Amino acid sequence: MARFKDYFFGKLISAVDCYDKQPYRDWRTDFVGKEGLIILYESEHKAPGKVFFHMLVGVGGWMHCTVGDWEPGGEKDTIITRNSIYTFSRQHNLNKEEKRILLEQAAASGRMPGDNK
Structure with missing residues (x-):
């Protein structure tokens, strides 16, 4: 179980391997450089105090x-996980309408409470 912690609009700057600090060459590369909605959750049972995220880009x-x-x-x-380091920038070029759509998609998916920020 996880508890909603925070969200922000931003861009994934990098996703690198913790051990050799090299960028991944897998599905993560599809998200690097993309702007979107980053939703943070805090683990309550498996790893209390640790955070995980979902990032929504486009539809x-x-x-x-x-x-x-x-x-x-x-x-x-x-965000530093056991195997990866993800770096986000809070700077983005999303306009008000794009932000609204991302928030609506996240709320409709159940990944984010609809009455936040």
Whole structure:
């Protein structure tokens, strides 16, 4: 079970392997450089205090991440999991309508409470 923690609009800057610090060459590359809605959840049972995220880009484009440590940093946020490091920028070019659509999609999917921010 997880508890909704926060969300923000931003861009996935990088997704790298924790061990060799090299960018992934798999499905994650489809999300690097993309702007969207990043939704953070806090684990309550399996890994209390750890955070995981969902990222929504465009219509139905979901990225899911396993639990890790969230390091908010103002303009950049980092989530470090057992195997990966994800870096996000809170800077984006999404307009008001694109933000509204992403929030509606997330709420309709049940991944985010509809009455937040």
